[in-house]
Amino acid sequence: MTYKIEMRNITKRFGNLTANDQVNLQVKKGEIHAILGENGAGKSTLMSILFGLIPADEGDIFIDGKQVHIKTPNDANRLGIGMVHQHFKLVEAFRVIDNIILGVEDVNKGLLSYQEARTKINELIKLYGLNVELDALIRDISVGQQQRVEILKMLYRDSEILIFDEPTAVLTPQEIKELIAIMKGFSREGKTIILITHKLNEIKQVADRCTVLRRGKMIDTVNVIDVSINEMADMMVGREVLFDVSKAPQAVGESILKVHNLTVKSPEQTFVKNVSFEVFSGEILGLAGIDGNGQTELIQAITGLRPFQEGTLTFKGIDVTNMSIREKYELGFAHIPEDRQRYGLILDFDLQSNLVLQNFYMEKFQSKFMLKFDRIREHSEKLINRFDIRSEKGPSTIVRNMSGGNQQKAILAREIQKPHHLLIAVQPTRGLDVGAIENIHKQLIDERQKGKAVLMVSLDIDEIMDVSDRILVMHEGEIVANVLAKDANINELGLYMLGEKREANNDGAHS
Amino acid sequence: MERIRNILKKCLAFILGKSKSILVTIKPSLIAICMGLIAGIIMMLIFNPSETLSGLRNLLIGVIYRNNQLNLRGILTTLHHSTTIILTGIAVVFAFRTGLFNIGASGQMMMGAYVTVHVGVLWSLPAPFHWIVGIFLGVVAGTIYGLIPGILKAMRNVNEVVTSIMLNWIAASLLVYLVNRNVLNPFTQGGSQNIQPTAIIPRLFSNYQLTIGFLIAIAMGILAHFLLYRTTLGFQLRASGFNVDGSKYAGMNTKRNIILSMGISGAFAGLAGALLFSNYGKTLSTEVHVFMEGFEGISVALLGLGEPIGAIIAGIFLSYIKQGGFYMQPAFRPEISDMIIGVIIYFTAISLALQLALKKYSGKIKTFIKRKHLTTREEDEQ
Ligand SMILES: Nc1ncnc2c1ncn2[C@@H]1O[C@H](COP(=O)(O)OP(=O)(O)OP(=O)(O)O)[C@@H](O)[C@H]1O
Ligand SMILES: [Mg+2]
Numbered sequence: 055m056t057y058k059i060e061m062r063n064i065t066k067r068f069g070n071l072t073a074n075d076q077v078n079l080q081v082k083k084g085e086i087h088a089i090l091g092e093n094g095a096g097k098s099t100l101m102s103i104l105f106g107l108i109p110a111d112e113g114d115i116f117i118d119g120k121q122v123h124i125k126t127p128n129d130a131n132r133l134g135i136g137m138v139h140q141h142f143k144l145v146e147a148f149r150v151i152d153n154i155i156l157g158v159e160d161v162n163k164g165l166l167s168y169q170e171a172r173t174k175i176n177e178l179i180k181l182y183g184l185n186v187e188l189d190a191l192i193r194d195i196s197v198g199q200q201q202r203v204e205i206l207k208m209l210y211r212d213s214e215i216l217i218f219d220e221p222t223a224v225l226t227p228q229e230i231k232e233l234i235a236i237m238k239g240f241s242r243e244g245k246t247i248i249l250i251t252h253k254l255n256e257i258k259q260v261a262d263r264c265t266v267l268r269r270g271k272m273i274d275t276v277n278v279i280d281v282s283i284n285e286m287a288d289m290m291v292g293r294e295v296l297f298d299v300s301k302a303p304q305a306v307g308e309s310i311l312k313v314h315n316l317t318v319k320s321p322e323q324t325f326v327k328n329v330s331f332e333v334f335s336g337e338i339l340g341l342a343g344i345d346g347n348g349q350t351e352l353i354q355a356i357t358g359l360r361p362f363q364e365g366t367l368t369f370k371g372i373d374v375t376n377m378s379i380r381e382k383y384e385l386g387f388a389h390i391p392e393d394r395q396r397y398g399l400i401l402d403f404d405l406q407s408n409l410v411l412q413n414f415y416m417e418k419f420q421s422k423f424m425l426k427f428d429r430i431r432e433h434s435e436k437l438i439n440r441f442d443i444r445s446e447k448g449p450s451t452i453v454r455n456m457s458g459g460n461q462q463k464a465i466l467a468r469e470i471q472k473p474h475h476l477l478i479a480v481q482p483t484r485g486l487d488v489g490a491i492e493n494i495h496k497q498l499i500d501e502r503q504k505g506k507a508v509l510m511v512s513l514d515i516d517e518i519m520d521v522s523d524r525i526l527v528m529h530e531g532e533i534v535a536n537v538l539a540k541d542a543n544i545n546e547l548g549l550y551m552l553g554e555k556r557e558a559n560n561d562g563a564h565s
Numbered sequence: 566m567e568r569i570r571n572i573l574k575k576c577l578a579f580i581l582g583k584s585k586s587i588l589v590t591i592k593p594s595l596i597a598i599c600m601g602l603i604a605g606i607i608m609m610l611i612f613n614p615s616e617t618l619s620g621l622r623n624l625l626i627g628v629i630y631r632n633n634q635l636n637l638r639g640i641l642t643t644l645h646h647s648t649t650i651i652l653t654g655i656a657v658v659f660a661f662r663t664g665l666f667n668i669g670a671s672g673q674m675m676m677g678a679y680v681t682v683h684v685g686v687l688w689s690l691p692a693p694f695h696w697i698v699g700i701f702l703g704v705v706a707g708t709i710y711g712l713i714p715g716i717l718k719a720m721r722n723v724n725e726v727v728t729s730i731m732l733n734w735i736a737a738s739l740l741v742y743l744v745n746r747n748v749l750n751p752f753t754q755g756g757s758q759n760i761q762p763t764a765i766i767p768r769l770f771s772n773y774q775l776t777i778g779f780l781i782a783i784a785m786g787i788l789a790h791f792l793l794y795r796t797t798l799g800f801q802l803r804a805s806g807f808n809v810d811g812s813k814y815a816g817m818n819t820k821r822n823i824i825l826s827m828g829i830s831g832a833f834a835g836l837a838g839a840l841l842f843s844n845y846g847k848t849l850s851t852e853v854h855v856f857m858e859g860f861e862g863i864s865v866a867l868l869g870l871g872e873p874i875g876a877i878i879a880g881i882f883l884s885y886i887k888q889g890g891f892y893m894q895p896a897f898r899p900e901i902s903d904m905i906i907g908v909i910i911y912f913t914a915i916s917l918a919l920q921l922a923l924k925k926y927s928g929k930i931k932t933f934i935k936r937k938h939l940t941t942r943e944e945d946e947q
Contacts, residue, residue, distance in 0.1 A: 359814060380816030389814075397814040402807045407800070411815040415797045423796050 056119035058083040058246045059104070059215060064113035066099055068455070071446040073099040074110070075270040081215075086237060086247045088257040088278070090290050091267035092487040093459020094444045097250045098140075100267070101217050104248075105137045106130040117215075136208025137217040140458070140485075142200050146193040150186055151175065154206050171210075178209045182239045183232075197345070198229035205236070216240060217248045222256060223485050226344055226513060234260050252487045254283045266290050291489040301499055306523075307335035308370070310476050310507035311356070316365030318351045318531075325351035326362070327531040333476065338498060338508040340522030340539070342515060344551050348531035349511050350392055353480055357389045358382055359397065370475060383412050386475035390465055390482050392511070398465040399453050406434035406449035409468050441467035442493075458485045470497055477501055480511040495521055515544060515551075529553040593916040594868050594879070601886075601909030608901055616896035624902065627892030628885055638773065643888040644881065645775040649674075651782040651880030652837035653862025654869060655789050656711075656830045658876050660725075661866060662793055663826035664806035669714055669729025670834040671859025672736035676710040677703035677835030678842040678856075679740050682849055685760025685842070686748045695763035700839040707835010708828050710736065715827025719820035725827065733855045744849050757849040766843035778840035782877070785833060789873035792829070802826050834859065864910040867917065883909075 059081040066074040073096040081087045091097050103110045106124040115122055117133050124130050130137070144153050155171050172188065179185060184202045192200060201221060208216055218237075222230045237260055240247055249261060257264055257278060264281075266273040266289045273289055281289075311333045318326035326348045333339045343349050354360035356367060358379040366375045369385055377385070391397040399408050410419050410430050419426050419433070434449040443463045445451035453461060462485060469477065479498065483491045498521055501508050512518050518525055518539075525542055527535040527550040534556035535547070549555040588595075605624070609617040623631075628639040653670045660667035667673075681703035690698060714728040748757040766776045793799035804812040805822045812819050837858060841847060865883060869875025883906055890902020 357814075359810075378816065378818075379813065380818075383816045391814060396808075396810050398811070400804050400808045400811045403804065411804070411811075414800050420797050423798060425795060425797060425800060 055082075057081055057116070058118060059248075060116040060119075061100070061104065062114045062116070064100065064103060064115075065111050066096070066103060066108070067111055069446050072270050074103070077113075077267065077270070077272045079265055079272070080275065081246055081248060082263075083246055084241055084244045085262040086241050086249060086260050088249045088251065088261035088264040089267065090251075090254075090257065090264055090286060092269075092290060093463070093485075093490055094269075094457040095267040095290075095487075096270045097267060098219055098457065101137065101219055101248065101250065104130070105135060105217060131211055131213070134212060134214035135217065136211060136213030136215065138201065138204040138208065138219065138221055140220045140223065142204055144192045144200055144203060147191065149189055149191055150195070150203050151188040153192060153203055154188075154210050156207075175206060175210060178206060181243075182209070182236055184236060198225050198232075201225070201229075201233070213245075215246045215248070217250075219250045220252070220485060221249070222251060222253060227515060230256070252485070252491075254286050254488060257286065258283055268292055287488050290487065293489075301523075302503065304336045304502055304505075304523075306337045307505060309333075309368075310335050310370055311509070312368040313356065314366045314368070316352070316355060316362055316367075318348070318355045318360065318362045325531055326355065328364070329528075329531070329533055330365075331526055331533060331536070333507040333509050335475065335505045335507050336502055337523045338502050338510055338521055340518040340525045341509065341511040341528060342518045342525055342547060342551060343513075343528035345513050347528045347551075349528050350480075351531075352528070353392070353478060353509075353511060357387065357391075357478060359391075380412070383472075386473065388469040388472055388474040388477045390469050390477070390479040392480040394462055394465055399461060401454040402452060404450045404452055405438070405443070405445060405456070405464060406430050408453050408464060409434045409437055411468065413472065437464075437467040437471060440471075442490075443467060459487060459490060462486060463490065466494060466497070470501070474506065476507045476509065478509045478511075481513065482510065483512075483514075483517065515547060518547075519544065527551055529556070591870065591875075593913055594870060596916055597868070597909045597912035598882075600912040601905045601907075604908040605901055605905040608904060609897060613896055620893045620897050623892045624886070624889040624905075626889075628888045631892065639888060639892070641770070641773040641775040643884050644779050645773075646888065647880045647884035648776075648779045648782045649837045649841050649858045650861045650865050650883060651877050652785060652833050652840070653858050654865025654876035654880050655782075655786055655862075655873050656833035656837070657862045657866035658869065658871055658873050659789055659793070659833060660826055660830040661871050662806050663802040663822060664809070665715075665718070665823065665826055665830075666726050667711070667714075667729060667827065667830045667834075668726050668863065669711070669732050669859070670830070670837070670862045671856045672729065672733040673707040673710045673831040673834035674838035674841075674856050674859050675733075675736040675740050677707035677838030678849060679743055679838075680706040681764075681839040681842050682748060682757050682760060683743070685764030686758045688764075689761070690763060692763045695761065696766050696843050699760075699764050700766070700836070700843055703839025703842075704832050704835045707838065708832040711831015711834065712824060712828045715824040715831075718827070719823040733859070737853050737855050740849065741851050741853050744851055748849075749851070750848065755851055759846065759848060760843070764843065765845050766840065774844070776840070776844065778843070781836070781840065782880075785836065786873045786877040789833070793873065798825070834862070837862075864906070864913075867910060867913045870917075 057080045059079065061077065061079040064074050064077045065072065077096070077100060079100065089097050089100070099108070102108045104115065104124065106126045106129050109125065115124060122133055124133065145156070151172065154175055175188065184206055186195065186199050186202045186206070192203065221233060225233060234256065237247055237249070251257060261278045263275055264278050264286065265275040266286070268290060309332050313332070314330050316326055316329045317324065329352060341349055351360060355362040358377070366373065368374065369382070372385065374382055374385065395401060400411065407430070410433065414420065414425060419429050431449050437443065438448060441463050444460050445456045453464065456464070466482060482498070483494050486494065498508055498510065502523070510521060519542065522539045525535070525537050525539055525547065526533050527547060529551060530553060534553065535550040536557060546555070606617065606621060609620050613620070627636065628643050629636055631639065653674060656670045656673070657667050681699045684699035684702055685695070688695065710732065713732060714725040717723040717728050718725045744757050750756055750758045766778055769775045769777060793803060801812065801817045802822050802825070804815065804817060805819050809819055838856070842849065861883070865876050865879045868883065869879035886902050886906055890899040893899060893901060
C-alpha cells in the first residue's frame with residue numbers, strides 16, 4: 055500500500071552526534087501516529103526534517119507515494135504539511151485573525167479577502183470545535199487558546215498532514231481533554247496526524263500507531279491497542295520503568311521556610327494576596343493550582359526574582375526578607391525555575407559554565423579571581439554522568455543546541471547537587487520523558503529522605519498527588535486549601551483549584 | 566579531478582556556512598573586506614584606469630614592499646597608527662560583551678588625553694615616572710568618565726547610548742575650556758603646550774615613531790581577552806551580556822556588572838587618549854570637536870567580530886589599508902582608502918546585522934512584512 059508519509063533511511067548528524075540514524079517512518083492516511091522517545095532521542099529533529107526546517111544528510115521522503123524534496127517550510131506547506139511547534143510562533147501584538155491569515159501569504163493565494171477569510175475560519179472553528187475569539191490580541195489569550203490559533207493556521211492553509219510537537223506539555227488537564235477530542239475530529243475528517251508526546255496515557259487515548267525512537271534509531275512501530283503503557287515505556291527507555299512512586303515514611307522535622315503574610319502586587323494587579331505557609335524539613339510540599347493563579351509570582355517573590363510589597367520570609371529562623379539571591383543561595387536555597395530558557399540557563403554558554411552558574415566564584419572553582427577550568431570540567435563531567443545529561447560535545451556543548459529535556463536535566467543536576475536545605479522546584483518534569491520523570495521524582499523523594507524541605511509547584515495534578523506529602527492549592531492569589539496528600543482526592547482538589555470550594559481558616563502550617 | 570571536486574565542495578560549504586572552522590567565524594569580515602576592495606577597484610577604474618593595477622598593488626603591499634625593498638618605515642608607521650584604534654576597539658568590544666554599546670569611547674579618550682597632557686605640561690617629575698604617572702592618570706580619567714553612563718544605566722535605566730553621545734560633546738567642550746585655562750600655548754594660542762621631554766613615551770626604535778604604546782595596546786587586547794574568558798569577573802560580565810534574567814537568577818549583581826564594565830571600557834579608551842598624547846609633538850587643539858578615533862573603535866570592534874584579539878587584528882588591518890592609501894599617491898588620492906574602509910565597515914555591519922536578524926528575528930521580520938501587506942489590503946477592501 056502507499057503511505058501518506060514515508061520517510062526512508064533518514065540520517066541527520068550534528069557534528070559527532072547522530073540525531074537520526076537510518077530512521078524509517080511510515081504513516082497511513084487518516085491515522086493518528088505517535089512518536090515516542092526519550093529526551094534527545096531525535097523526535098524534534100525528525101519532524102524538523104519533514105517540515106523543511108533542517109535538511110537531512112541522507113534519506114528520502116515520499117508523500118502519497120511520490121518522492122518529494124522539502125527544503126523550506128514553504129515547500130512543506132505546499133505539500134499540505136503543517137506543524138505546531140512546542141514554542142508557538144505567533145505575533146503577540148497582533149489579533150488572532152491576523153495571525154491565522156499571515157500564514158497564507160506563503161501559499162500565494164493573493165486574492166483572499168478578509169471577509170472570505172473570516173467565513174472560512176468560522177467554518178473551521180465550527181467544524182472542529184476550536185473556539186477562539188478572532189479579534190482578541192494573542193497576548194491576551196491563554197496558552198491553550200494560542201495553541202488553537204496555531205492549529206487554525208494549519209487548517210487555514212488546507213494542511214492535510216498535521217504535526218504536533220509536544221502539544222500538551224503546556225496545557226491544563228481540561229485543555230488536554232479538549233485537544234484530544236479535536237485531534238480525533240481531524241482523523242475522522244481524513245487528516246493525518248503526527249503527535250510527539252512524552253505522556254503515554256495520551257498516546258493510549260488517541261493514537262492508532264506509535265513509532266518508538268531510542269538514541270536516534272527507530273526501534274519499532276506498533277499498534278497502540280496491542281501494547282500496554284508499561285510495554286511502551288520499556289521499549290522507549292530500553293529497560294523496565296517503574297511508575298509507582300514509592301515513598302518510605304519520613305518524619306517531618308523543623309521549619310525550614312516560613313512565609314508570612316506575603317503580598318505581591320504590580321500597579322495594575324495583585325498577584326499574591328496575604329499568603330502564609332511553612333515548609334518543613336523532610337517533606338515535599340506540593341503547590342497546586344491552575345496556571346496563572348499567582349504561583350509564578352509567589353515563587354519569584356520567595357526566590358528574589360521579583361520584589362514583594364508586604365510580608366516576611368524566614369529561613370531556618372533567620373530573617374531573609376531583604377536578602378539578595380546570592381545570599382539566599384549561600385544559605386541553602388536551591389531553585390529550579392519555571393522558565394528554564396529565560397532564567398535557568400545562559401543558552402549561549404557551554405554546559406560546564408552553566409553547571410557552575412551560581413557558584414563559579416567559590417573556592418572550589420576559583421583562585422585569585424581566575425576560574426579553574428579543569429575543576430569546572432571535572433565537576434560538569436561528574437554531573438553529566440550522574441544525571442545522564444546527553445549532548446553532542448559533553449561539557450563544552452553550547453546549551454542552546456541541547457534538546458529541551460536535557461536542558462532541564464542540566465538545571466536539575468546543578469540545583470540538586472549543591473549544598474542546600476530547601477529545594478524549590480517549579481514544574482520540574484515539564485517536557486521530560488517517562489524515564490527522566492521517574493528519575494526526577496526519585497531524586498525529589500531522596501531529597502526528602504535526606505531531610506531537605508522540598509517545595510514543588512506543578513500544574514500536573516497527578517504529579518502533585520504522587521509526589522507530595524502535603525498539598526497547598528492556590529486560587530486567585532490565595533491559598534484556599536492545605537491538605538495532607540494521603541487524605542486528598544483528585545475531585546476535591548479540582549474544586550479547590552477552580553475556586554468552588556475553600557477550606558475554612560487555614561494558616562498554611564501542618565493541620 | 567576528485568581533488569578539485571573536493572575543493573569546490575569545500576568552497577561551496579564555506580560560502581553556504583556549513584563547515585565549522587575559524588574561517589566560518591570570520592566570514593562576515595572576509596566578505597566585507599572583499600566588497601571593500603571591489604568598491605576600491607571600481608573607484609580606481611573610474612578615476613584612472615591605466616594606473617589601476619599599480620595603484621592596487623601599492624595599496625595592498627606598498628606598506629610592506631616598495632621600490633624593490635622592504636618598507637620598514639611603512640610597517641612601523643602602520644603599527645604606530647593602529648595603537649589608538651586598537652585600544653578604542655577593545656573598549657567598545659569589552660562593553661559589547663556585557664551587552665552594552667559604548668559609543669562614548671571618544672569622550673573617555675578625550676578625558677584621558679587631557680589629563681595626560683595636563684600632567685605632561687604642568688608637573689615636573691623624573692623621566693620614567695613622569696610619563697607613567699601621566700598615562701596612569703589619563704586611564705583613571707577615562708575610567709571615571711566611562712563610569713558615568715554605567716551608573717546612570719544601572720541606577721536609573723538611562724540608555725547608555727544616549728548618555729554616551731551627550732557626554733562626548735560635553736567632553737569636547739570641557740576639553741577646550743581646560744586647555745584654554747590650564748595648558749594653552751601662549752605663542753600659538755591655538756592649542757596646548759608641548760609636553761615636557763620627561764613626559765614623552767619612549768620609542769621602540771629611535772628613528773621611527775613607533776612607541777612602546779603599541780606593545781601596551783597588544784598587551785591590553787590579551788588582557789581583555791583574559792579578563793573576559795578566564796576570570797570570574799568576565800564570566801559574570803558575559804553572562805549578563807547574554808541573558809540579564811539568567812544572571813539575576815544566578816545571584817549575579819547585574820547592576821554592578823554594568824557599572825564595572827563601562828568603567829573598564831572607559832579605562833581602555835582613556836588609555837588610548839593618554840598614549841596618543843604622550844607622543845612627541847602631539848598637542849590638544851582649542852577647537853571644539855569629538856575625536857574620531859572613538860568611533861573608529863566601533864568599526865574595529867565590528868570588523869574584529871566583537872573579540873579583543875579580533876580588535877587587535879582589525880585595528881592593524883584598517884591602519885594598514887589607510888597607510889596603503891598613502892602609497893597610492895600621486896596616481897590616486899589617499900581618500901580612496903578611507904572609502905574602502907567605509908565600505909568594509911558598512912558591509913561588516915550589514916552582514917553581521919543580517920546574520921543576527923536572520924537568526925533571531927526571521928519569524929518576526931517575515932510577519933512584519935506580511936503585516937504591512939495585510940494592512941494595505943484591508944484598506945483596499947474598505
Ligand atoms: N542544532 C543542533 N546542533 C547540535 N545538536 C543538536 C541540534 N539540534 C538537536 N541537536 C541534538 O540532537 C539530539 C536530538 O535532539 P531532538 O531535539 O531531536 O530531541 P527530542 O527527541 O526532540 O528531545 P526532547 O524530548 O528533549 O525535546 C539531541 O542530543 C540534541 O542535543
Ligand atoms: Mg523535542
